[in-house]
Amino acid sequence: MNLRIELxxxxxxxxxxxxxAPLHAYNVAQAGIAPSTPLTLLVRDDSGAILGGLxxxxxxxxxxxxxxxxxxxxxxxxxxxxxMGMAEELAREKGCFGIxxxxxxxxxxxxxxxLGYSEFGxxxxxxxxxxxxxxxxRLKD
Numbered sequence: 001m002n003l004r005i006e007l008x009x010x011x012x013x014x015x016x017x018x019x020x021a022p023l024h025a026y027n028v029a030q031a032g033i034a035p036s037t038p039l040t041l042l043v044r045d046d047s048g049a050i051l052g053g054l055x056x057x058x059x060x061x062x063x064x065x066x067x068x069x070x071x072x073x074x075x076x077x078x079x080x081x082x083x084m085g086m087a088e089e090l091a092r093e094k095g096c097f098g099i100x101x102x103x104x105x106x107x108x109x110x111x112x113x114x115l116g117y118s119e120f121g122x123x124x125x126x127x128x129x130x131x132x133x134x135x136x137x138r139l140k141d
Contacts, residue, residue: 041083054083063091065101084115098138105131
């Protein structure tokens with residue numbers, strides 16, 4: 001079999017899934033890693049418009065918080081803490097070992113530390129002059 005590498009100029013979901021399929025099959029064979037299950041918590045206004053929320057994925061008995069967004073008008077009212085509290089409660093119900101996430105140094109590291117998260121890594125100069133920080137909170141040993 002001859003293999004070649006080419007640059008895709010389309011970057012389609014089909015291409016992403018074709019790359020993911022053998023990787024996922026290998027992960028399942030090695031560690032029994034099941035597909036992730038999404039978690040979506042929405043912040044809506046009186047008209048029902050979505051203004052923010054939390055999006056994450058349950059995988060490997062952990063919850064990864066991919067996105068957390070609190071609308072400007074709702075900041076300082078405990079909405080972010082309530083979203084994270086709800087996510088933590090759901091993670092506990094599913095028997096997760098913990099929750100992990102990443103944020104930037106200019107976003108919410110103080111917020112996550114206040115909620116009991118500990119930093120376990122950083123990526124300097126992402127974006128240049130800043131840091132991407134990685135946090136976790138263990139729910140069980």
